[in-house]
Amino acid sequence: MNFPENKKSCLVENFDFRLIFEKSKKNTFKKCNDLPENITRSTLSIPELSEPEVIRHYTNLSKINFGVDTGMYPLGSCTMKYNPRFTEHMATHEQNMVHPYQDESTIQGSLEIMYLLKKHLINICGMDDFSLQPAAGAQGEFTAMAILKAFFERKNDKRNEVIIPDSAHGTNPKSAAMAGFDVVEIKSDEKGYIDLEILKEAVSEKTAAFMLTSPSTLGLFEKNILEIARIIHGAGGLLFYDGANLNGIIGKVRPGDMGFDCMSLNLHKTFAVPHGGGGPGCGPIGVKKHLVDFLPVPTIEYDGEKYYLDHDRPDSIGKVHGFNGNYLSVLKALGYIKRHGSVGLKRISEFSVLNSNYMVSRLSSTYEIKNPDIPRKHEAVFSASRHKNNDITALDIAKRLIDYGVHPPTIYFPLVIKEALMIEPTETESKEAIDNYCDILIRINDEATKDPEVVKTAPHTSIVGRLDDVFAARKMILRWSPGE
Amino acid sequence: MKVGFIINPIAGMGGKVGLKGTDDLADLAKELGGEPVSLRKAQLALQNIEDTDIFFLTCSGKMGETVLEKTLFNFKVIYHAPEKTTAQDTINAALKMLEANCDLILFSGGDGTARDVISAVDMKIPILGIPAGVKIFSPVFCITPKECGKIVSTFTETSIREVLDIDEEAYRRNELSVKIRGEAIVPVSPGVQSGKAISDSVDAKIEVASRIFDDFLAGGKDVLYIIGPGTTTMEVKKRFGIDGTLLGVDAFRNGKLVSKDASEKHLLDALLEFKGKVVIIVSPIGSQGFIFGRGNQQIGPDVIKRADDIKVIASPEKLEFTPNLHIDTGDHELDEKLRGYIKVLSGYHDFKMMKVV
Numbered sequence: 001m002n003f004p005e006n007k008k009s010c011l012v013e014n015f016d017f018r019l020i021f022e023k024s025k026k027n028t029f030k031k032c033n034d035l036p037e038n039i040t041r042s043t044l045s046i047p048e049l050s051e052p053e054v055i056r057h058y059t060n061l062s063k064i065n066f067g068v069d070t071g072m073y074p075l076g077s078c079t080m081k082y083n084p085r086f087t088e089h090m091a092t093h094e095q096n097m098v099h100p101y102q103d104e105s106t107i108q109g110s111l112e113i114m115y116l117l118k119k120h121l122i123n124i125c126g127m128d129d130f131s132l133q134p135a136a137g138a139q140g141e142f143t144a145m146a147i148l149k150a151f152f153e154r155k156n157d158k159r160n161e162v163i164i165p166d167s168a169h170g171t172n173p174k175s176a177a178m179a180g181f182d183v184v185e186i187k188s189d190e191k192g193y194i195d196l197e198i199l200k201e202a203v204s205e206k207t208a209a210f211m212l213t214s215p216s217t218l219g220l221f222e223k224n225i226l227e228i229a230r231i232i233h234g235a236g237g238l239l240f241y242d243g244a245n246l247n248g249i250i251g252k253v254r255p256g257d258m259g260f261d262c263m264s265l266n267l268h269k270t271f272a273v274p275h276g277g278g279g280p281g282c283g284p285i286g287v288k289k290h291l292v293d294f295l296p297v298p299t300i301e302y303d304g305e306k307y308y309l310d311h312d313r314p315d316s317i318g319k320v321h322g323f324n325g326n327y328l329s330v331l332k333a334l335g336y337i338k339r340h341g342s343v344g345l346k347r348i349s350e351f352s353v354l355n356s357n358y359m360v361s362r363l364s365s366t367y368e369i370k371n372p373d374i375p376r377k378h379e380a381v382f383s384a385s386r387h388k389n390n391d392i393t394a395l396d397i398a399k400r401l402i403d404y405g406v407h408p409p410t411i412y413f414p415l416v417i418k419e420a421l422m423i424e425p426t427e428t429e430s431k432e433a434i435d436n437y438c439d440i441l442i443r444i445n446d447e448a449t450k451d452p453e454v455v456k457t458a459p460h461t462s463i464v465g466r467l468d469d470v471f472a473a474r475k476m477i478l479r480w481s482p483g484e
Numbered sequence: 485m486k487v488g489f490i491i492n493p494i495a496g497m498g499g500k501v502g503l504k505g506t507d508d509l510a511d512l513a514k515e516l517g518g519e520p521v522s523l524r525k526a527q528l529a530l531q532n533i534e535d536t537d538i539f540f541l542t543c544s545g546k547m548g549e550t551v552l553e554k555t556l557f558n559f560k561v562i563y564h565a566p567e568k569t570t571a572q573d574t575i576n577a578a579l580k581m582l583e584a585n586c587d588l589i590l591f592s593g594g595d596g597t598a599r600d601v602i603s604a605v606d607m608k609i610p611i612l613g614i615p616a617g618v619k620i621f622s623p624v625f626c627i628t629p630k631e632c633g634k635i636v637s638t639f640t641e642t643s644i645r646e647v648l649d650i651d652e653e654a655y656r657r658n659e660l661s662v663k664i665r666g667e668a669i670v671p672v673s674p675g676v677q678s679g680k681a682i683s684d685s686v687d688a689k690i691e692v693a694s695r696i697f698d699d700f701l702a703g704g705k706d707v708l709y710i711i712g713p714g715t716t717t718m719e720v721k722k723r724f725g726i727d728g729t730l731l732g733v734d735a736f737r738n739g740k741l742v743s744k745d746a747s748e749k750h751l752l753d754a755l756l757e758f759k760g761k762v763v764i765i766v767s768p769i770g771s772q773g774f775i776f777g778r779g780n781q782q783i784g785p786d787v788i789k790r791a792d793d794i795k796v797i798a799s800p801e802k803l804e805f806t807p808n809l810h811i812d813t814g815d816h817e818l819d820e821k822l823r824g825y826i827k828v829l830s831g832y833h834d835f836k837m838m839k840v841v
Contacts, residue, residue: 032755161835173833173834176550176830176833177832177833178836179832182833182834182835183834184827184835184836184837185834185835185836185837198825198837198839201824201825201837202825202827202837370601474641
């Protein structure tokens with residue numbers, strides 16, 4: 001491990017912050033006079049720069065950026081695994097240059113790819129059918145909730161409550177509420193598992209569903225899942241599985257076998273499709289037989305001779321995405337599954353679990369963690385509460401990690417752990433990379449006692465330090481507009 | 485162990501009659517039918533002290549002697565109180581106890597009494613409050629009188645806590661102004677109530693109010709609402725277009741006020757004539773978590789027993805600092821019945837399962 005010099009590099013120090021539009025030099029481009037008047041525009045809002053200027057602009061931006069291609073990016077709950085290059089090659093192949101308005105007979109290959117992925121997901125998850133339409137995990141959750149709403153409405157059943165544990169992803173309660181359900185939050189027990197006593201108190205004739213993430217955001221496998229399923233089904237409710245953390249169990253146990261009636265997946269997590277700024281994502285949803293009729297349209301089907309999109313489904317909740325979903329994500333995920341095979345998929349969960357437990361064993365004497373003896377699945381949540389004595393917060397530790405050239409973990413989530421540092425190494429990190437990350441965290445712990453100021457004022461090396469993230473989240477500016 | 489024992493005999497009298505404190509209004513409270521509750525609560529606390537070797541130093545008459553006489557504890561009267569007691573008597577008694585080297589002062593009263601005690605004690609010895617007043621916001625009080633008894637003979641550690649009090653005059657004018665009035669050394673125990681001041685979001689309160697209003701519209705029935713004090717419940721009053729009080733209990737029916745700033749008697753009278761559905765809406769006191777028995781004693785046991793539905797509402801921010809809900813209606817049987825889990829409404833679609841202990 002190299003210790004940071006706590007100063008900015010030359011590039012960072014002299015960085016040209018201007019947007020590419022601000023670098024634009026008016027009238028660099030000449031209007032083409034060979035075109036007829038009626039198809040030319042008088043203004044065009046594109047930056048006027050030469051090719052080398054454009055290349056340098058983006059190359060320099062990439063130098064101050066950080067991604068899975070740069071180093072370890074253990075953002076808990078996000079499964080920031082390496083995105084293999086072969087899937088990118090597949091996706092950029094010219095055979096994929098198809099248009100959604102093309103006749104089905106001319107895109108049989110693409111439809112087959114979608115159908116194959118659906119079949120694989122059905123097998124991997126133990127469901128009866130899948131829709132590949134939702135564009136992200138949260139949209140998948142919402143789609144599943146809309147399906148449950150339709151299911152109960154058809155039965156003229158007035159159930160309107162969805163029970164959710166306090167360790168859930170924040171999207172769960174919002175998805176349920178958006179679908180028109182009331183949300184009943186229940187407290188987890190001391191260790192972070194579902195508290196069966198509270199669950200039994202919460203279920204009633206109003207219970208429509210229980211949303212569960214397993215392994216949970218604390219990295220714990222819900223060991224009482226069969227009892228939980230019995231309680232929910234016994235009350236007439238259904239179980240939804242949030243598949244955001246599937247990486248911890250893939251190939252080992254299937255949500256369908258654990259009693260779940262429907263589920264969401266994140267291809268951009270478990271199946272190595274790029275996400276974050278590299279998206280778009282894809283959040284397929286799986287359902288058991290009794291919910292198949294309600295899936296969004298179109299579904300992808302095969303009649304023995306040809307693949308086709310089925311729009312004629314009277315009980316469907318309708319469309320949730322333009323055209324047929326994010327096709328290239330589907331393609332990449334299929335490539336990833338095919339390359340791994342069933343043995344390889346098992347290895348994903350084995351290595352992701354091994355890596356997180358190795359990390360716990362290295363860090364548990366330095367950073368506070370609840371019940372370090374309980375094996376974790378894909379991730380573990382530490383707490384920086386102990387560092388409060390030196391006035392050091394989880395945010396300070398996260399910022400200091402940047403100086404050491406690694407990405408911070410997820411912080412302040414899950415809410416059930418104060419000053420949370422939620423670390424998910426994923427299976428793609430080597431022992432050396434995890435050791436390096438742990439060494440850095442141990443060193444920062446040391447700094448927090450001996451030189452807290454250096455941690456409190458971090459980062460010292462990055463182009464920007466402590467951004468106003470609340471302002472950024474409330475006032476999002478996602479694209480440049482002329483005149484701004 | 486030497487324990488100083490002070491009862492503020494007028495504390496809590498204003499509660500059920502809707503006076504929000506009895507500091508300068510003891511006569512009015514008596515006139516309105518307020519009962520002395522602090523003697524009863526003090527006795528309950530003493531009954532739960534297990535260590536019989538404790539020696540009490542106390543005041544004459546209702547300020548201590550009357551209650552201690554009914555117990556087996558050894559005690560000595562070191563302060564002679566006049567028939568009509570004032571805040572100065574609490575201060576004088578506490579000073580005497582300090583001089584006599586007491587290990588702890590146990591007092592029965594509310595925030596006003598706590599202020600008087602700390603002004604004399606000045607952090608020199610620990611104090612512990614038996615909750616008997618109207619306003620019991622300070623974290624020097626036990627959750628119930630029973631807990632108090634247990635803590636007196638078992639505590640090993642102490643910590644510094646802030647004593648809070650509301651400006652009573654402003655409180656009666658509908659303004660909420662909680663001020664820190666000083667500090668005190670208090671035994672460390674989960675049985676002592678917490679007192680972290682918290683702020684919460686207006687958006688969530690508006691959502692909660694809209695939900696209650698929409699449920700009423702959807703129900704379409706004749707409902708009598710009894711709504712407790714606080715900023716969260718005030719949003720509900722506003723949503724229904726009711727000119728209610730911020731710090732009092734209001735009752736309304738079909739968009740019309742039945743009783744504004746009601747006393748327990750007003751509420752019982754309103755219930756007597758009403759045969760429809762009765763809904764009580766209360767919000768817990770932040771972090772302490774009391775839903776009945778603190779600041780809303782007007783909603784007494786007989787009112788609660790008549791309710792068809794009790795809705796507890798709170799912003800998610802408040803709930804984050806409120807681990808459990810508490811009740812102390814004064815009716816032990818009713819308290820037991822209300823214990824268990826309850827769904828607290830914290831947004832338009834959001835409920836949280838909370839334990840009432």
